[in-house]
Amino acid sequence: MRTEHAPTIQRADYRLLSYTVDTVDLHFRLDAEATEVRSRMLCLRNPEAAAGPLVLYGDALELVSLTIDGREPAPETIRRSSGVMAIEVSGDRIEVEVVTRINPTANTALSGLYRSRDGLFTQCEAEGFRRITWFPDRPDVMARFTVTLEGERAAYPVLLSNGNLIEAGSLPDGRHFARWEDPFPKPSYLFALVAAPLVALERRERTSSGREVLLQVWVEEGNLDRAGHAMDSLVHSMRWDEETFGLELDLDRYMIVVASDFNMGAMENKGLNIFNAKYVLAKPETATDFDYEGVESVVAHEYFHNWTGNRVTCRDWFQLTLKEGLTVFRDQQFSADMLAAAAGEAGAESARAVQRISNVRGLRAAQFPEDAGPMAHPIRPDSYQEINNFYTATVYEKGAEVIRMLHTLLGREGFRNGMDLYFSYHDGQAVTCDDFVECMAEANGVDLDLFMRWYGQAGTPRLRAEGRFDAADGSYTLTLSQHTPGTPGQADKQPLHIPVAVGLIGPDGKDLPLQIEGEHHAQLGTRVLELKTAEASFRFVGLPAEPVPSLLRGFSAPVILELEEDEARLAFRMAHDSDPFNRWDAAQRYMERVILAQAGEHAAGRKMVTPQAFGHAFRALLVDERLDPAYLAEVLALPSEAYLLDRMKPADPAALRAALIHLMRDLGHAMQGDFLSRYADLEVPGPYRYHPADAGRRALRNLCLRYMTAAEVGIAFELAQRQFEHAENMTERHGALQALTQSVAPGRETALAAFRTEFAGDALVLDKWLALQATAWRWSETQPSGLELVRALMQDEAFSLSNPNKVYALLGGFFRGNPGEFHRDDGAGYAFWADQVIALDARNPQVASRMARALENWQRYTPALQALIKAEMQRVAACEALSSDVREIVEKALGD
Ligand code: B3K
Ligand code: ZN
Numbered sequence: 001m002r003t004e005h006a007p008t009i010q011r012a013d014y015r016l017l018s019y020t021v022d023t024v025d026l027h028f029r030l031d032a033e034a035t036e037v038r039s040r041m042l043c044l045r046n047p048e049a050a051a052g053p054l055v056l057y058g059d060a061l062e063l064v065s066l067t068i069d070g071r072e073p074a075p076e077t078i079r080r081s082s083g084v085m086a087i088e089v090s091g092d093r094i095e096v097e098v099v100t101r102i103n104p105t106a107n108t109a110l111s112g113l114y115r116s117r118d119g120l121f122t123q124c125e126a127e128g129f130r131r132i133t134w135f136p137d138r139p140d141v142m143a144r145f146t147v148t149l150e151g152e153r154a155a156y157p158v159l160l161s162n163g164n165l166i167e168a169g170s171l172p173d174g175r176h177f178a179r180w181e182d183p184f185p186k187p188s189y190l191f192a193l194v195a196a197p198l199v200a201l202e203r204r205e206r207t208s209s210g211r212e213v214l215l216q217v218w219v220e221e222g223n224l225d226r227a228g229h230a231m232d233s234l235v236h237s238m239r240w241d242e243e244t245f246g247l248e249l250d251l252d253r254y255m256i257v258v259a260s261d262f263n264m265g266a267m268e269n270k271g272l273n274i275f276n277a278k279y280v281l282a283k284p285e286t287a288t289d290f291d292y293e294g295v296e297s298v299v300a301h302e303y304f305h306n307w308t309g310n311r312v313t314c315r316d317w318f319q320l321t322l323k324e325g326l327t328v329f330r331d332q333q334f335s336a337d338m339l340a341a342a343a344g345e346a347g348a349e350s351a352r353a354v355q356r357i358s359n360v361r362g363l364r365a366a367q368f369p370e371d372a373g374p375m376a377h378p379i380r381p382d383s384y385q386e387i388n389n390f391y392t393a394t395v396y397e398k399g400a401e402v403i404r405m406l407h408t409l410l411g412r413e414g415f416r417n418g419m420d421l422y423f424s425y426h427d428g429q430a431v432t433c434d435d436f437v438e439c440m441a442e443a444n445g446v447d448l449d450l451f452m453r454w455y456g457q458a459g460t461p462r463l464r465a466e467g468r469f470d471a472a473d474g475s476y477t478l479t480l481s482q483h484t485p486g487t488p489g490q491a492d493k494q495p496l497h498i499p500v501a502v503g504l505i506g507p508d509g510k511d512l513p514l515q516i517e518g519e520h521h522a523q524l525g526t527r528v529l530e531l532k533t534a535e536a537s538f539r540f541v542g543l544p545a546e547p548v549p550s551l552l553r554g555f556s557a558p559v560i561l562e563l564e565e566d567e568a569r570l571a572f573r574m575a576h577d578s579d580p581f582n583r584w585d586a587a588q589r590y591m592e593r594v595i596l597a598q599a600g601e602h603a604a605g606r607k608m609v610t611p612q613a614f615g616h617a618f619r620a621l622l623v624d625e626r627l628d629p630a631y632l633a634e635v636l637a638l639p640s641e642a643y644l645l646d647r648m649k650p651a652d653p654a655a656l657r658a659a660l661i662h663l664m665r666d667l668g669h670a671m672q673g674d675f676l677s678r679y680a681d682l683e684v685p686g687p688y689r690y691h692p693a694d695a696g697r698r699a700l701r702n703l704c705l706r707y708m709t710a711a712e713v714g715i716a717f718e719l720a721q722r723q724f725e726h727a728e729n730m731t732e733r734h735g736a737l738q739a740l741t742q743s744v745a746p747g748r749e750t751a752l753a754a755f756r757t758e759f760a761g762d763a764l765v766l767d768k769w770l771a772l773q774a775t776a777w778r779w780s781e782t783q784p785s786g787l788e789l790v791r792a793l794m795q796d797e798a799f800s801l802s803n804p805n806k807v808y809a810l811l812g813g814f815f816r817g818n819p820g821e822f823h824r825d826d827g828a829g830y831a832f833w834a835d836q837v838i839a840l841d842a843r844n845p846q847v848a849s850r851m852a853r854a855l856e857n858w859q860r861y862t863p864a865l866q867a868l869i870k871a872e873m874q875r876v877a878a879c880e881a882l883s884s885d886v887r888e889i890v891e892k893a894l895g896d
Contacts (some may be wrong), residue, residue, distance in 0.1 A: 241330075623674050
């Protein structure tokens, strides 16, 4: 028998609770197998809500006792249904005491209180607090928390919770306690505790108003030398938020704690952020430049949540993008500013483009496919079965794009004024996306009603552009039209308010002055057109010659631009577009065209040939020493396979892989001299420092090496080998190992084995080792298939099904990062996928659901693959005890 469908929660069903919590006093008697939690709540009747019972939520709890105003409630006053307890109470103030018992070691879902290595950690967002105690576990219930932690001193020498430490001391029998008080009312999802043997890197800083704050990064003994970069990133984030938004740290103490087992990147618990080790620990020998960037941006993201998320939080989980879209936008701006500051004035524009490119790469690879599949949802969804499934690229990344559009439309100052108003109205409240956008509108005296459609409409809009030049009067008419394809449950779409940043390039490659008919003056450079209807035309006048349009500069809206451009135009923009983002995008479009054409040839059994003109355009950039290396590394890197598959109809992963291999080999071979000389020139002298300029050189140098080893250029294997052996930092080490792995290099296996031995005790580095192999292409028939390799690696001690990072590295790497190997035509990859999803679901539904999502877009593949995937998906769906997480995914994918 199958389990029931999980109930669907509707946004429209939101109701205020009749009783909320004013204060809560928690007492934990910590034990790895049996922790006792006593919660005393002062609950208040909400005068604005309809009369009703006290509602508490609980999940996987052993209830020890429950009293209301000191008495056990009569059984007939309690109604219980799955996970909800409704108690008939009377009075405006009631004291509720609940005692529960939980088993952190048995909690393999890593939600609630769980054990990781020698410590106890919590993860409460979205609904983990109800796995600790019965509570009105909703974000609109904001209470003041006091927390007492009690445990064995030897096992748990460090006891942390939110806010300020107000008392600590010894207890009999080798036990001790600590009492924490958080002065800010907060929703239960921001509660946290840590009890573990840890040590802290500490720093004292002054906030802009002169208050001294204590910053701590807590890590396992022996890892203090990897905590410095996270600390620096935290201080930079503090300064940035003070300078950019006038927002200051509000606590006396701010802690970051590392956990080795963690479902996602990190969590913004008030004053006590808990982080996946991957986003804290970094030292040159073990972390790549990319890891350093990741640490900086995740530390910033969680820090920025203190205002956008914690001080002002979400009324309900449908509003998730209120805090996530906004906070991603803030962390993206922060990273761009950090890169620009490091680059200096002359390099700032290109440095910012590098950041923008990486954001857009992410959006196109993850969010566009999501928005075109069975899980498509607006940034503010209307319904869900499992909220954990809605921490998506749409809510986060498209959500950030929506905020960015507001920033573009209102300007920096206008946006800041809107933010100021938002905090002045809503500090300390749980609010909605409408409240946010209304502040933006009010502060700027504009009407954003039409703009609100971005919050309710799913799917990636297509922006069509057509230009007509009239040589007789020197005018250029640009007609923009929009269309959004239907998505599940939302067939009809309305026109959206789309900012379109435009430039017109003259025949000499320089931007032309832009003057729209009726205007008195021309303006130089880019300007933003606003498309608010299904179609609109803009007539530019006074043009000396036919221009080449450069549209959607800086990716001014999260849309797919449909513009007819021949190869000559693409090459022209690749060489001249003054907007560095669009210059990159021209190269990507050209590559996409070449790759998809070649994949088509391959699928039809014809020979693949790289067009000469493309080679010329590519080479012109490769040898252009005026371009910043970090930027050039982005320009010369191929579009992601995920994005290309999304653009391919039907998606044929094997043909695509063949085309990619062919193109890399062709380019590497044809330009070997250029790759070689750039490789030689780009060497970074001196000891490692994490600096964008050095990182850019290393990135481009590693990319050159990859093209060369792919093409089996004689000296390349030797260079890669030498780099692997002599590198003193992980960026170069890893780059060399990747170049060896992604090729037929004879030293491949030996290098992998040496790396495995050298880093045998280092979980994070071993994750890289797993991921490199999971994502390896098959460069020759003599190499093992991806599936064989992944199966073998599952037996390696470096792997464990219970550690999320390992699952993401090996299984995630294979399912998502290696389509060419995963989508075998015998379907063995899919059978393996189903087995793993089922096995994982029994331990950790959130991790399982992420893996399950790797095949949700199965209907995009070739008919033969579709049939194979469907059968395996049905096998998963037929399992008796699936979590609501995985069930929602497979049922939506199957269209049930
Ligand atoms: N807010 C958390 C994400 C929680 C995910 C819960 N399944 C991290 C972040 O976005 O900063
Ligand atoms: Zn976040």
